[in-house]
Every structure is written in C-alpha cells, then in structure tokens.
Amino acid sequence: MSRRRLGWALLLVAVAGAGLAGCSTIGYYAQSLGGHLDIMRRARPVDDWLADGATPAKLRERLKLSQEIRDFAVKELKLPDNRSYRSYADLQRNAVVWNVVATPELSLELKRWCFPVVGCVGYRGYFDRKPADALAEDLKAEKFDVNVYGVPAYSTLGWTNWLGGDPLLNTFIDWPEAQLARLIFHELAHQVAYAAGDTTFNESFATAVERLGGERWRQHRALSDVDDAAFERRRADFRLLSARTRASLEALYKSDVSDELKRQRKAEIFAGMRAELARLKTEAWGGYAGYDAWAQRANNASLGVQAAYDELVPAFEKLFEREGRDFARLHAEAKRLAALPHDQRRDTLAAISR
Secondary structure (H helix, E strand, C coil), rough: CCCHHHHHHHHHHHHHHHCCCCCHHHHHHHHHHHHHHHHHHEEEEEHHHHHCCCCCCHHHHHHHHHHHHHHHHHHHCCCCCCCCCEEECCCCCCCCCEEEEECCCCCCCCCEEECCEEEEEEEEEEECCHHHHHHHHHHHHEEEEEEEECCCCCCCCCHHHHHCCCCEEEECCCCCCCHHHHHHHHHHHCCCCCCCCCCCHHHHHHHHHHHHHHHHHHHHHHHCCHHHHHHHHHHHHHHHHHHHHHHHHHHHHCCCCHHHHEEEEEEEEHHHHHHHHHHHHHHHCCCCCHHHCCCCCHHHHHHHHHHHHCCCHCCCHHHHCCCCCCCHHHHHHHHHHHHCCCHHHHHHHHHHCC
C-alpha cells in the first residue's frame, strides 16, 4: 500500500475509532488520526508483556485472564478470531475517548454528525477532554442539553487488524472478571455486524451479545452469583428507571402544553428520577454510589444516548432464542439485518419482538 493510501486508510480508521463520530473539519480529523495512532504506538503484544520481567504481577494475571476470555469469545461465541485484544496499551488516563452528546432542550432526539463510510451518528468523540468540553460549551450556548462522558473502549470495526487490532487498555483491564468479559464481547460484536448510520442497531446488538456471552462465560467459569447478580440487578433497575423517565419526557415533549410548562414539568420529572435513584441506592443497592455522578448531570442527552444501548436488545435476545441459542446463526442474522434499509431493518426487529 502506498504512503498516500495508507494515510487515508488510517484517517478513516481513526475517525471511526473516535466514538464513530466526525465532521469535515481538518482539526477534528487530525486529532482523531493522532489519537488513534498514539494508542497503536503504545500497544505491545500481550506475549511481550508476559515475557517482560518488569510487568507487575497483577497486570500479568489480568492479561492472562484476558486471553482466556479472548479464546472463549472465538470458540464459544463465534466472535472474530483476529489480532484485536491480543495486545495491551497503558494510556495513563482513565478514558480512551470522551464523547459529546446533545439534544434540543425539549427533545430526546440526539444531534447527529455525519461523514463518509460510517454514516451519521449521535455522538462525537475526542481523544482529549479539553476539545470535548469546548464543543459542549458551544452547544450549551445554542440551548442544547449536553453531556460529556468518558469511554473506556471503542471498536474500529476490525479495520485495524492489519495494524495489530484494537488493544486491551488500562482503562478497563482491572474491571471485575465478568465485566471485563462482557466488555470484550461487546467490542468484538461491533466487528460482526455494523449498520452505517444506525447507532441504536449497532449498540443494541453488541449489548445483546455482551449479556448473552457474559452469562455463558459466568457459567463456564462457575463464577459466584453474588457480586455479578448484584451488578446485573442494579443495571436492570437503572434501565427500567431510565426507560420510564424517557417515556414520561417523550409524552411531555409531544404534548400541546406551552414550552414554559414543559420546562417546569421536565424539571419535575428529572427531580423524581433522581429521588428514585437515591431510594434505590439506599434501599436496594446497599449504598452503591456508582450512578451518583450520572444522576447529578443527567439530562435529555444522557437519556438519549442510554436508549441506543437498550432499545433493541430484547429483539436480539428473542432472535437468539429463535436461532436455537446459536451464536453463529445470530451473527449471520445480524449481518443480514445490517444490510437492509433502515426502515425494513427496524420493522423486522419489531416483528421479532412481538
């Protein structure tokens, strides 16, 4: 490949990697390219880390575990067998990308950014927090609800396997075992099926694979139900509360009442949601504070992006059952659906859900 073609290939990969969000500005493309290449430069094969006597014992054990998870993903979940998650990089920060999401003041519809190949998406990613915050301030000045959040991992959809693939990162390598497995399964699922411009389809499919594969991993390892069950219970409670809140807000925003009254009711709905989260924390979660920061900054944008990860998951879980709980058949159907026009894809999934 010529140097020029290599540069354009890396550019597309880097832009896709930065949260799969982009625009036409040279500055944005430059930070995407530079950020991704920096990660690739830092990454070393897991075998090299294991052979290095300076590698800390804890990291050594986590890397060994990651490779067991990676092998399981191929053998049992029929996920891609390639170079992704066979290397590791320490970024010396707590997030790999910071995503910016925004909605109008009285809507849950995410603002979308578009660029060639990967289509339009409802978030825009940065490898540095400062420009993400700067964009957020600009959007707030335009009266958008805005949220900036750190992302522990992202997928380049398999496009970088010739460069070494997506690496394991310090941003998630120390997660509890079951959560580490689910994250790896989720990111690998993005390499199986991708529908350009349909974030909800892509994230819901990956989330379904994450949950289904995570349960199979837990059984394979005979992991204790106690901690993982508590984690799943909290996530289920949070998803239900988020869904109820979104439903209430959607009904409000579609109503004929004045904007002034909508703003008042919006504040009341969010206050009720925060109160319910506080109650769950005290009465059901044993004081677990993991959702405190989210609750403090929650707005339309927070709920809008949350929906992308949850909305179609039940349909994919039913599809998995329909396909005999066979991951290869699930992946084949997901690829087929990804190739359909958007409306036909959604209609098909809606029919599966019924």
